[in-house]
Amino acid sequence: MIVELVGVIGFEKIEDTLTLQCQQLESALSELKQSRDKCAHTYTKPTTAIDAPTKMIGLLKKIEAGLAAFNTELKKVQLLP
Numbered sequence: 001m002i003v004e005l006v007g008v009i010g011f012e013k014i015e016d017t018l019t020l021q022c023q024q025l026e027s028a029l030s031e032l033k034q035s036r037d038k039c040a041h042t043y044t045k046p047t048t049a050i051d052a053p054t055k056m057i058g059l060l061k062k063i064e065a066g067l068a069a070f071n072t073e074l075k076k077v078q079l080l081p
Contacts, residue, residue: 006074014073025066028059035059 003011015022035051 010077013077014070017073018069021066021069024062028062028066032059032063
């Protein structure tokens with residue numbers, strides 16, 4: 001979705017600068033999705049394990065930090081055609 005907003009070239013410029021933050025953001029989003037999917041689809045596969053709120057808060061803090069870094073870099077990068 002971010003690529004659609006800033007374009008491939010703009011995203012690559014930002015990703016080159018924020019390689020570690022982008023990897024951490026992608027990892028946190030993936031982990032959050034897996035946890036959500038595990039709990040959301042209980043009608044097909046019952047589960048008794050639910051992740052602790054502190055884990056979700058930690059993931060959300062990582063996501064917030066990654067998006068904040070991305071936003072800061074987006075403001076710095078010149079996106080000229």
